[in-house]
Amino acid sequence: xxxxxxxxxxxxxxxxxxxxxxxxxxxxxxxxxxxxxxxxxxxxxxxxxxxxxxxxxxxxxxxxxxxxxxxxxxxxxxxxxxxxxxxxxxxxxxxxxxxxxxxxxxxxxxxxxxxxxxxxxxxxxxxxxxxxxxxxxxxxxxxxxxxxxxxxxxxxxxxxxxxxxxxxxxxxxxxxxxxxxxxxxxxxxxxxxxxxxxxxxxxxxxxxxxxxxxxxxxxxxxxxxxxxxxxxxxxxxxxxxxxxxxxxxxxxxxxxxxxxxxxxxxxxxxxxxxxxxxxxxxxxxxxxxxxxxxxxxxxxxxxxxxxxxxxxxxxxxxxxxxxxxxxxxxxxxxxxxxxxxxxxxxxxxxxxxxxxxxxxxxxxxxxxxxxxxxxxxxxxxxxxxxxxxxxxxxxxxxxxxxxxxxxxxxxxxxxxxxxxxxxxxxxxxxxxxxxxxxxxxxxxxxxxxxxxxxxxxxxxxxxxxxxxxxxxxxxxxxxxxxxxxxxxxxxxxxxxxxxxxxxxxxxxxxxxxxxxxxxxxxx
Amino acid sequence: xxxxxxxxxxxxxxxxxxxxxxxxxxxxxxxxxxxxxxxxxxxxxxxxxxxxxxxxxxxxxxxxxxxxxxxxxxxxxxxxxxxxxxxxxxxxxxxxxxxxxxxxxxxxxxxxxxxxxxxxxxxxxxxxxxxxxxxxxxxxxxxxxxxxxxxxxxxxxxxxxxxxxxxxxxxxxxxxxxxxxxxxxxxxxxxxxxxxxxxxxxxxxxxxxxxxxxxxxxxxxxxxxxxxxxxxxxxxxxxxxxxxxxxxxxxxxxxxxxxxxxxxxxxxxxxxxxx
Numbered sequence: 197x198x199x200x201x202x203x204x205x206x207x208x209x210x211x212x213x214x215x216x217x218x219x220x221x222x223x224x225x226x227x228x229x230x231x232x233x234x235x236x237x238x239x240x241x242x243x244x245x246x247x248x249x250x251x252x253x254x255x256x257x258x259x260x261x262x263x264x265x266x267x268x269x270x271x272x273x274x275x276x277x278x279x280x281x282x283x284x285x286x287x288x289x290x291x292x293x294x295x296x297x298x299x300x301x302x303x304x305x306x307x308x309x310x311x312x313x314x315x316x317x318x319x320x321x322x323x324x325x326x327x328x329x330x331x332x333x334x335x336x337x338x339x340x341x342x343x344x345x346x347x348x349x350x351x352x353x354x355x356x357x358x359x360x361x362x363x364x365x366x367x368x369x370x371x372x373x374x375x376x377x378x379x380x381x382x383x384x385x386x387x388x389x390x391x392x393x394x395x396x397x398x399x400x401x402x403x404x405x406x407x408x409x410x411x412x413x414x415x416x417x418x419x420x421x422x423x424x425x426x427x428x429x430x431x432x433x434x435x436x437x438x439x440x441x442x443x444x445x446x447x448x449x450x451x452x453x454x455x456x457x458x459x460x461x462x463x464x465x466x467x468x469x470x471x472x473x474x475x476x477x478x479x480x481x482x483x484x485x486x487x488x489x490x491x492x493x494x495x496x497x498x499x500x501x502x503x504x505x506x507x508x509x510x511x512x513x514x515x516x517x518x519x520x521x522x523x524x525x526x527x528x529x530x531x532x533x534x535x536x537x538x539x540x541x542x543x544x545x546x547x548x549x550x551x552x553x554x555x556x557x558x559x560x561x562x563x564x565x566x567x568x569x570x571x572x573x574x575x576x577x578x579x580x581x582x583x584x585x586x587x588x589x590x591x592x593x594x595x596x597x598x599x600x601x602x603x604x605x606x607x608x609x610x611x612x613x614x615x616x617x618x619x620x621x622x623x624x625x626x627x628x629x630x631x632x633x634x635x636x637x638x639x640x641x642x643x644x645x646x647x648x649x650x651x652x653x654x655x656x657x658x659x660x661x662x663x664x665x666x667x668x669x670x671x672x673x674x675x676x677x678x679x680x681x682x683x684x685x686x687x688x689x690x691x692x693x694x695x696x697x698x699x700x701x702x703x704x705x706x707x708x709x710x711x712x713x714x715x716x717x718x719x
Numbered sequence: 720x721x722x723x724x725x726x727x728x729x730x731x732x733x734x735x736x737x738x739x740x741x742x743x744x745x746x747x748x749x750x751x752x753x754x755x756x757x758x759x760x761x762x763x764x765x766x767x768x769x770x771x772x773x774x775x776x777x778x779x780x781x782x783x784x785x786x787x788x789x790x791x792x793x794x795x796x797x798x799x800x801x802x803x804x805x806x807x808x809x810x811x812x813x814x815x816x817x818x819x820x821x822x823x824x825x826x827x828x829x830x831x832x833x834x835x836x837x838x839x840x841x842x843x844x845x846x847x848x849x850x851x852x853x854x855x856x857x858x859x860x861x862x863x864x865x866x867x868x869x870x871x872x873x874x875x876x877x878x879x880x881x882x883x884x885x886x887x888x889x890x891x892x893x894x895x896x897x898x899x900x901x902x903x904x905x906x907x908x909x910x911x912x913x914x915x916x917x918x919x920x921x922x923x924x925x926x927x928x929x930x931x932x933x934x935x936x937x938x939x940x941x942x943x944x945x946x947x948x949x950x951x952x953x954x955x956x957x958x959x960x961x962x963x964x965x966x967x968x969x970x971x972x973x974x975x976x977x978x979x980x981x982x983x984x985x986x987x988x989x990x991x992x993x994x
Contacts, residue, residue: 532897551897559890563912576898628894 197222203256212238214427225404227418231647235427236407240373245277283313285371286364290379292356296348303344306363335362354385375407382519384714390417411454423447453652456677473507474636474668480504480540482530500526502692513669515683523692524672528638546636550629554641556621560613566624567609570595573632602627619650638670676715688712737988743981751801754794762791771964780970789970796948804929810868815875820906823883837873845870846935853941863942878921882914923986927979950975
């Protein structure tokens with residue numbers, strides 16, 4: 197139905213997409229997988245005729261049901277493309293907050309599709325509204341009249357993405373391109389959206405291109421996979437084939453890096469002596485000050501973590517899983533003493549526990565060199581204890597030693613953070629946390645911003661450092677598969693409450709709480 | 720979506736702002752420095768014969784009502800004007816950094832009190848405020864600097880405060896807190912270097928505003944007193960003979976325009992360099 201033939205796109209001479217050919221048949225869900233910068237999104241945008249003006253289509257043609265949409269060297273026919281967009285093919289974007297117009301009500305926004313492409317099919321505005329409401333129902337929204345008259349900010353993330361999908365499917369397009377449609381959503385919502393997309397496909401038999409960096413997700417939804425690397429398709433085949441029997445080295449590496457129960461890397465079950473906990477949290481309530489919107493209103497204390505009660509023992513990893521806003525980070529901050537608005541007890545038997553953050557781009561001070569950053573904890577310790585334990589030379593030695601331990605070398609000592617890749621930065625981050633030798637590290641989504649192979653490397657690093665130093669981790673993630681890989685015990689949190697805490701395999705085999713079951717449904 | 724941000728790498732673009740700005744500012748700086756040690760004529764040498772002489776090779780900018788060489792006087796005046804504006808910006812920038820850092824990072828009562836004072840100062844036009852201060856303290860170079868510095872501080876406080884509010888909860892600042900880094904060190908070693916690109920722009924704008932404000936004060940006759948001259952006081956002196964010998968006013972006037980334009984271009988150029 198759609199065929200892309202030998203497509204090459206370059207940005208100022210650099211090839212972003214390099215000679216790819218693809219065919220998509222009706223009813224097929226093709227997954228475009230690969231790491232960031234591999235050319236997935238550029239391919240999809242080109243197909244929609246939305247290639248940025250800096251991009252040059254060097255070779256190739258794109259045919260849609262026999263009509264030539266784009267051809268290299270020929271100026272794209274914008275009118276033709278416009279008539280195809282929305283009508284024949286539509287797109288779902290990653291961020292539902294920014295892809296819906298915040299100043300327009302949801303209903304009229306969807307209605308616009310009908311106005312532009314199918315005005316003559318409807319006699320009146322009422323008829324169009326009826327159709328919009330039907331479609332909203334079709335994407336699993338309830339109370340559709342209310343949704344129709346809501347502004348995007350009045351809807352939750354999941355609802356917004358459903359509205360976005362409604363907009364994409366209302367004209368029954370033959371092709372739907374979904375560019376990371378669930379990445380910005382919580383796990384349970386993610387499951388619902390994936391289910392919905394499958395239902396739509398079954399109902400309407402349209403084809404889909406599903407772009408994702410999450411291979412677990414691709415495996416669940418796609419019938420066919422194209423693995424991309426550096427603008428090339430390195431492997432193309434049915435999903436099961438690629439997962440069970442990958443041919444190329446890159447695909448093998450990629451699939452081996454996918455965390456999860458089936459991954460051999462997470463099979464190790466360690467015996468941990470649980471005698472003296474390194475961290476004890478007892479009846480901990482964490483509050484959050486919320487300013488009243490009224491002029492003279494009192495600030496309210498909102499309880500974001502309720503009755504937390506757990507401990508961590510030396511050398512073990514406690515995985516903490518839950519949706520965004522469930523209080524994971526608040527719990528962390530309370531343990532570290534950044535938030536003092538707490539009741540209950542936190543007992544730590546180690547030197548200052550340190551934290552590794554999610555975003556490797558904001559957790560390193562951009563105006564300092566890597567060496568300076570690694571030495572700063574030592575300087576701070578000296579100032580704090582009014583001692584001179586470390587001389588300039590020992591500090592430098594320790595920093596370089598730490599660089600080696602986290603898999604970098606002396607070369608990086610004088611570099612600035614912006615010269616490093618995301619993975620390298622996260623290594624420096626980990627090094628910075630470890631240099632004062634704490635025995636407890638709080639890791640808040642430390643691999644969520646990284647590509648799957650880099651993710652794998654960083655997890656390996658964390659594991660080897662744990663062994664070397666006997667570290668205990670509180671490892672926070674929204675990704676149940678990552679949690680499975682690293683944890684000895686797992687704690688499930690929702691809306692500030694700890695629902696369940698238990699041994700990893702016991703929890704996976706026999707989840708007690710319905711929410712845990714829902715979370716595990718996708719592992 | 721990274722696709723849209725890819726820069727067009729058609730070779731490095733020539734930073735025209737930087738070049739022109741540097742040349743223009745450079746000429747002024749050279750004039751001011753040379754003016755300290757040497758001027759073509761003594762700035763106080765009067766000549767009854769050459770009163771109101773038009774520009775010529777002997778007197779590039781002509782002569783004034785006492786027959787003094789205007790070019791020499793402008794050279795001296797540029798130095799005085801520049802010195803005053805640099806001092807004004809230096810004082811108000813340092814005050815702005817300290818107050819802005821403390822109010823922005825800590826917030827709370829200190830923030831509320833300081834910012835209301837800042838608002839109050841902001842409520843007056845800066846020239847008017849300087850007028851009031853000078854009439855209280857008396858005329859003179861130091862008092863001009865002090866008055867303008869007080870008038871200029873609020874804008875620096877606002878900018879620094881905004882940046883500190885933006886960065887106080889950045890991950891790397893939280894980490895510094897976790898390491899046990901002392902508060903002054905967090906403020907001035909960890910956060911401060913990260914606000915310089917924003918701060919630099921306001922410093923250059925401040926330099927220009929200070930030159931203009933000082934000229935304004937001198938023009939009103941409450942700035943630097945004779946025989947010291949600044950660009951503004953020259954302009955003020957020239958006013959009487961504006962119709963008969965326009966070059967007298969044009970020389971300091973154009974020098975002000977030239978300086979302000981040069982510094983503005985330079986800051987624009989440096990701003991582009993950072994990106």
